[in-house]
Structure formats: structure tokens, C-alpha cells
Amino acid sequence: MDKSCNIFLVGLMGAGKTTIGRLLARHRHLEFVDSDQEIEAHTGVRISTIFELEGESGFRAREEAILGELVQRRGIVLATGGGAILSPLTRQRLRQQGVVVYLRGSVDQLWHRTRHDRHRPLLKTEDPKARLQELFEIRDPLYRETAHLIVDTAQQSPQRLICQLELELDAHVLAHPSC
Ligand SMILES: Nc1ncnc2c1ncn2[C@@H]1O[C@H](COP(=O)(O)OP(=O)(O)OP(=O)(O)O)[C@@H](O)[C@H]1O
Numbered sequence: 001m002d003k004s005c006n007i008f009l010v011g012l013m014g015a016g017k018t019t020i021g022r023l024l025a026r027h028r029h030l031e032f033v034d035s036d037q038e039i040e041a042h043t044g045v046r047i048s049t050i051f052e053l054e055g056e057s058g059f060r061a062r063e064e065a066i067l068g069e070l071v072q073r074r075g076i077v078l079a080t081g082g083g084a085i086l087s088p089l090t091r092q093r094l095r096q097q098g099v100v101v102y103l104r105g106s107v108d109q110l111w112h113r114t115r116h117d118r119h120r121p122l123l124k125t126e127d128p129k130a131r132l133q134e135l136f137e138i139r140d141p142l143y144r145e146t147a148h149l150i151v152d153t154a155q156q157s158p159q160r161l162i163c164q165l166e167l168e169l170d171a172h173v174l175a176h177p178s179c
């Protein structure tokens, strides 16, 4: 594996970007970075607090700026925030600076994984499962458009996903101009 290559994980809340990203980085001897965690470390507050103080648009501006810096690094596995791909500039930067993997789960599965977590501001609604469905419909085309590789996470354990990624990633890494 070329140490200069970046791998960027995109997908909805609960898709497993943080979980899979951490494991994949360990397997490939790369550094793991999570854009949500970077934003929290930089601001010193939780993402839900940024949403409360600055609204979603304030958060998106911070997210775009921090991702602009992170994609310049080399040899990282980056778990992006679920809505990072809403920015056309970020979509372009991700595709240019690394291999983009879309972790694609079903809404039922994503809901099952996120329903007990109260820290996701976009799911603080009366019917969070319907909201997740809505987000899936809006974003699935954007994740697809951004990704070089789409991995179906349905019924797959993290270990199986890592095996599948290890089988499929190298061809994309070899073909990517930045690697
Ligand atoms: N393939 C998988 N099989 C079973 N459970 C999983 C799998 N991937 C993730 N999980 C579990 O689902 C939950 C959400 O995963 P994770 O936090 O990695 O998602 P995420 O994509 O980073 O979400 P967010 O966008 O909110 O940060 C965690 O409890 C994790 O253990």
C-alpha cells in the first residue's frame, strides 16, 4: 500500500465510517482521522452545541473549511461527517485527493444503529426514522456521485467489511492520480 494515498469514507449517520475507518487504518498502517472529532477538538464544544449556536449553515462552513485542510494530508483514512458531501467543493476535493468509499447501509439498519444516540442534531425531531429516510433519499445520489467505490454494509460485520475493502481497494488506489 502506497503510504501517500488517502482513503475517505462517506455515508450516512450509523454507516460505520468511524468504526470501519479506525479498523482500516490499523490494517493499512495509516493514520485515522475523523472530521467530526477534529471539529470538536478545534472548537472545544460538541457538534450539537455548534448546531445550537450557529445553526446547520454555521456548522457546514466549519466542516467545509476543516475538510479543505484535512484532504491536503497524505496517508490518512478519513471518516467524514455524514453531511460533508452536501458541499460541491468538498465533493470535488474528496475525489481529487483520495479514494472515496461510500459505506451504504439500509435505512432500517442505520436507524437500528443510531436510535439510542442523542448526540445527532439532525435526528432531534418528532420522527427521527422518517428524517433518516429523507436524508437517505437526498444524499444517496451525492454519496454515489462522490465515491470511487460503493460497499454495501448490510448484514456485514466490521471484520467482513475490512476483508472486502482489502480485496477491492488496491485497484482503486493504483488508478488514482493522487496515490
Ligand atoms: N458493520 C457493522 N456491523 C455492526 N455494527 C456496526 C457496523 N458498523 C458500525 N456499527 C455500529 O453502529 C454504530 C454507529 O457506527 P459509527 O459511529 O461507526 O457510524 P458513523 O458512520 O461514524 O456515524 P456518524 O456519521 O454519526 O459519525 C456503532 O455503535 C457501531 O459499533
Ligand SMILES: O=C(O)C1=C[C@@H](O)[C@@H](O)[C@H](O)C1
Pocket (backbone or CB within 6 Å): 012, 013, 036, 047, 080, 081, 082, 083, 084, 119, 120, 121, 122
Ligand atoms: O448527517 C449529518 O448531517 C451529520 C452527521 C454527523 O457525522 C455530524 O457531522 C453532524 O451531526 C451532521
Ligand SMILES: [Mg+2]
Pocket (backbone or CB within 6 Å): 017, 018, 019, 034, 036, 079
Ligand atoms: Mg462517525
